[in-house]
Amino acid sequence: MAEEILTEHWGKISELVVVPYTDGRFVVKVGGKQLFSKADTGRFPTKGEMARLMTQG
16 A cells, blocks of 8 residues: 555655554544544545545545
């Protein structure tokens, strides 16, 4: 997941944070902005979804 984001957007990212919860949920933040939340969606991101969200956000 982080590799996907960094591979496609490495020059645009100042900070990439994955915040884990004890029950397997997590939140991904890029530059302080929430990009994806398994806590909200209840699922893992699909292949390419993280990079696509970076482009849209």
